[in-house]
Amino acid sequence: MRTPAQRLVAILGTGLAVGLLLLGLRQLASTLTASHLRHRSEQMLAAAQAGQPLWQWRLHKPGDLVAGRAFGAADVRAGNDGLRIASRDGSPFELGLPLAQTIDLLHWPLLRVQGHGSAAGTLDLTWRDSAERACLATGATLPAGDLDLTIDLRALRGHSAQGGCTAPSVATMLRLRPRIPAGARLELRRVALLAAPPGPAMAAPAPPGQAPSMNASGGNPQADPAMPRVRLPGHASAESLLQRRDMARARWPAALLQPGEQPLSASPPAPSPAWMPTTASGLYLLGLLWLWRRRPQSDGRAGRLLELSAILVGPLWLIAGLQWGSDRPLPALAAFVGALLFAFARRDGARPWRWFGRWQDAAWAGWPVLAAVALVLAWGHSLQAPGWRGALVYLLWATLQQWLMLTVVLPRLERLLPWSGMAVLAAATLFALLHTPNGALMQLCLLAEAWWAWGFLRGRSLLSVAVAHAACALLVQAGLAGGALRSLEVSARFFQ
The missing domain is CATH 3.30.1370 (Ribosomal Protein S8; Chain: A, domain 1)
Structure with a gap:
């Protein structure tokens, strides 16, 4: 005592x-x-x-376009050397080039289009400028055969529903608008923005609040x-x-x-070869299979630590390793799925738990929901409620997360650490790391998970925590995201 x-x-x-x-x-x-x-x-x-161009689009499959299709009467499919587009009726159609951010058409005003056409046609351009006007301008003539066009955007004079448009300087949307005869085919391989020839340098002031x-x-x-x-x-x-x-x-x-x-x-460091993460993922999955057959629970403290580490590597690699939302997420995603399957296969090593518990357990789990309501009332914006499908999906996702943290990770930490409070803080920290690098969200997750984990030690009922987790996330998404909280995105998706 x-x-x-x-x-x-x-x-x-x-x-x-x-x-x-x-x-x-x-x-x-x-x-x-x-x-x-x-x-x-x-x-x-x-x-x-x-x-090299800062903005370029290599077109190979429909997914390389906005919405994965042409806007208009044209069919799009993958080709051996590029993206193949066939006109159905000879009317103009638009091909949206994906933009992750605003693009600079003032200093990179040369639009280069490479590909092949089965018939001659025209190529117009549509863009949305900084005033949010959708502008249309005639660009160039498309020749039959191989094409390598360079269009000087500085010479364009377009029009919009609001009137005339000057040559674009920045754009938040850029679309190609070809017109070719019905049945003709256009194959596009690459589109790029090239820099203008060097001109007189001039100072560029920094935005407010910056050096x-x-x-x-x-x-x-x-x-x-x-x-x-x-x-x-x-x-x-x-x-x-x-x-x-x-x-x-x-x-x-x-x-x-x-x-x-x-x-x-x-001279930034070169990216790692594509085979390295694939090899690492394969070795990790083989290691999980070996551990599953070896059953290291019988090896005492070292075996339990090895098993816990093996479970955590996959999720931490995917999220804290900034792979989710990156260009090559599949190796880490495979490791994540493998870790979940391994944790499920070794569930017999965890302590008993139940889905439903006492009303006191539900009341304890609900306190962070009240805290989320208070945050929304104090610093939130008008609620933007998600649809019921989104809420259901997040409830399932929250249940999976809490199953992993409370029924798999927490019991193993209890066996490894001398004090249950240390196990709670360790589990909460790991849960926060699974929301890297969203700093504010990581801090909220640390506090909420520490509360839920401490309550879980008393009743070991899971469903009330999962529901509370989903309720907190949906409240924060509806009332704080885009305002006091930048977003609920994690891993590389947070940077977008």
């Missing part, structure tokens, strides 16, 4: 540990976001210095107007860094972002 003094020390120690964890999660999110912004800017700088543009040596005089250097505070939160990125890119789509004092390098 603890004395009052011991209880006070335990409470103060727990509070200090939680505070340090919250600060650590914020710093982790900030560091990962700054690293991502720096790496992306260094890639852009290296591409520009090598004369002035900088040259590559860290100075502050004349800067490239097409790619101004914008210094970001090195210790800002992840959300603040992305907000400043959005402000800079809205004004200068090719702005180079430099978090902290270290200058950008024009």
Whole structure:
């Protein structure tokens, strides 16, 4: 039985540990976001210095277009050398080029289109400018046979429903609008925006609240107007860094972002070969199979630690490893699925639990829901409720997460750590890491999961926690996302 003094020390120690964890999660999110912004800017700088386009689209399959189809009377399918489009009735159709951000058509005004056409036609362009006007302009004549067109967008004069359009400077939408005879085919391989010939340099002011543009040596005089250097505070939160990125890119789509004092390098590290993550995933899955057959629970503490580590590697690789939403997520996704299957196969190593429990368990799990309501009332916007299908999907996803954390991870932590409170904080920290690098969301998840895990130790009923988790997430998404909370996205999707 603890004395009052011991209880006070335990409470103060727990509070200090939680505070340090919250600060650590914020710093982790900030560091990962700054690293991502720096790496992306260094890639852009290296591409520009090598004369490569910053915006290009390699077209091979319908999914390389917006909505995965043509807008109009045309059929789209994958080809051996490019994207094949066939006109059904000879009317114009539009091909949307996916844009992750605003693009700079002032400093990259040369649109190059490469492919092959079975018949002559025309190629018009549609774009949406900074004033949100949809503009249409005649671009060029499409020849029959091989085509390698370069269209100077500076010479375009378009029109919109509101009147005339000047030559585009920035665009939030860009579509090709071919017109070819009925039955004719157009094969597109590559579309790219090329830089204009060098002109007189002029200084580019930084957006409000940011340092002035900088040259590559860290100075502050004349800067490239097409790619101004914008210094970001090195210790800002992840959300603040992305907000400043959005402000800079809205004004200068090719702005180079430099978090902290270290200058950008024009020689970023080369990406790892495609075979490496695939090989790592295969070895991991083979390791899970070996552990499943070996049953390391009988090996004591070392075996339990090995089993827990094996379960966590897959989810942490997918989320904290910034693979979800990346260009090559499949190896990490396979590892994630393998980890879940392994955890399910080894469920006999966990302590007994139940779906339904006492009303006290449900009441305990519901307190974070009230906290979420309070956050929405204090800092939220008007509710944007998701549909019932979205709510049902998230309930299932929340149930899967809590099953993994509370019935698989937490019992194993209890056996490995000397105090149940340490197991609770460890489980909550791991749950927060599964929301990397969304800093604010990680902090909320740490607090909520610590509460739910502590309550789960008493009743070990899962459904009430899963429902409370889903309710909290849906409330935050409906009332805070896009405002006080940037989004509920995690992993590489958070940077989009």
